[in-house]
Amino acid sequence: MAVEYKDYYKILGVDRKADDKTIKSAYRKLARKYHPDVAKGKDKGDRFREINEAYEVLSDPEKRRRYDTLGPDWQRHATGQPGTPGAGYTYTTQDAGDLGDFSEFFRTMFGDLGARMRSRGGSATGGTDPEDLFGGLRGGFGGTRARAGREDVQASVDITLEEAYQGARKTFVLETDEPCSVCHGAGNVNGKPCTACGGGGWQRGRRQLDVKIPAGVRTGQRVRVSGEGAGQAGARGDLYLTVTVAPHPRFERKGDDLRLSLPVTAPEAGLGATIEVPTLRGRVSMKVRPGTSSGRTFRLPGYGMPRLKGGGHGDQLVTVNIVMPSELTAEERELYERLKTLRQDNPRAYLG
Numbered sequence: 397m398a399v400e401y402k403d404y405y406k407i408l409g410v411d412r413k414a415d416d417k418t419i420k421s422a423y424r425k426l427a428r429k430y431h432p433d434v435a436k437g438k439d440k441g442d443r444f445r446e447i448n449e450a451y452e453v454l455s456d457p458e459k460r461r462r463y464d465t466l467g468p469d470w471q472r473h474a475t476g477q478p479g480t481p482g483a484g485y486t487y488t489t490q491d492a493g494d495l496g497d498f499s500e501f502f503r504t505m506f507g508d509l510g511a512r513m514r515s516r517g518g519s520a521t522g523g524t525d526p527e528d529l530f531g532g533l534r535g536g537f538g539g540t541r542a543r544a545g546r547e548d549v550q551a552s553v554d555i556t557l558e559e560a561y562q563g564a565r566k567t568f569v570l571e572t573d574e575p576c577s578v579c580h581g582a583g584n585v586n587g588k589p590c591t592a593c594g595g596g597g598w599q600r601g602r603r604q605l606d607v608k609i610p611a612g613v614r615t616g617q618r619v620r621v622s623g624e625g626a627g628q629a630g631a632r633g634d635l636y637l638t639v640t641v642a643p644h645p646r647f648e649r650k651g652d653d654l655r656l657s658l659p660v661t662a663p664e665a666g667l668g669a670t671i672e673v674p675t676l677r678g679r680v681s682m683k684v685r686p687g688t689s690s691g692r693t694f695r696l697p698g699y700g701m702p703r704l705k706g707g708g709h710g711d712q713l714v715t716v717n718i719v720m721p722s723e724l725t726a727e728e729r730e731l732y733e734r735l736k737t738l739r740q741d742n743p744r745a746y747l748g
Contacts, residue, residue, distance in 0.1 A: 563611035652710030
């Protein structure tokens with residue numbers, strides 16, 4: 397009798413291109429729904445075993461790669477027939493060993509991987525043990541509870557350019573799903589649904605965190621805070637903070653360099669001057685050379701942003717912008733008229 401092919405993607409209700417996070421989320425929802433101590437109906441045990449088998453394959457990169465390579469035509473490889481896309485794979489159920497409640501299809505395709513999994517101390521269910529989700533509930537696969545569901549958490553943090561320059565400590569409140577403090581994620585107490593979490597095993601928790609933001613961080617970069625994700629205290633995932641650096645009214649950031657437009661008067665540009673320039677370290681003096689044109693850029697080495705790697709700082713690039721008074725006094729107009737007669741060259745002559 398031919399062994400029936402199992403569509404694990406269909407079982408979990410996910411697309412064939414689904415990422416690990418999507419697969420895990422789908423598994424957790426279905427495992428909660430169909431756990432034998434929760435679901436009703438005579439086929440609840442079979443459905444639960446099928447869900448766990450699908451997750452065992454799709455959560456394991458090597459098993460998933462083999463499963464996707466062979467596809468529905470997998471039996472040609474199971475008998476060792478050459479000339480097909482997955483001809484490098486040949487499987488039989490021989491010596492598959494005790495693989496718990498996995499199906500004949502799983503035993504045939506993954507028997508060798510199951511044996512190797514046992515040899516490294518894993519359980520037949522692999523990946524996330526169902527008891528990770530349900531604690532003291534019984535009726536699923538065997539095995540001991542390893543830990544409560546440990547989840548990485550994504551959050552965002554907004555900082556100013558000054559904070560990105562100096563580094564900062566940010567205090568904020570993080571809300572995550574945490575295992576229930578009464579039933580510890582089991583969903584029941586002494587065989588009865590937990591009244592604190594309504595039998596779900598999880599509650600919305602709030603924690604105040606004090607996080608160090610490193611100097612030099614850029615928009616879009618992530619700061620990892622170990623052990624501050626979701627899960628039980630002492631067994632949590634990690635928190636990943638995505639940083640957004642707010643635009644600055646004066647400085648523009650380009651990599652580790654800072655750009656600044658500096659207004660100067662026509663006399664300062666023409667005669668040269670020493671001008672106070674704002675930087676994130678404070679004001680510094682910069683010399684504007686005589687005859688400086690509008691748009692010319694000067695470099696202040698080391699006055700840019702701290703480099704996250706390699707140490708040191710970028711530079712500050714100062715672009716001169718010659719500004720004119722909106723209205724001229726009679727005396728100023730007279731001086732400009734005199735200057736006009738002294739300078740007869742046409743700056744637009746090169747345009748032809």
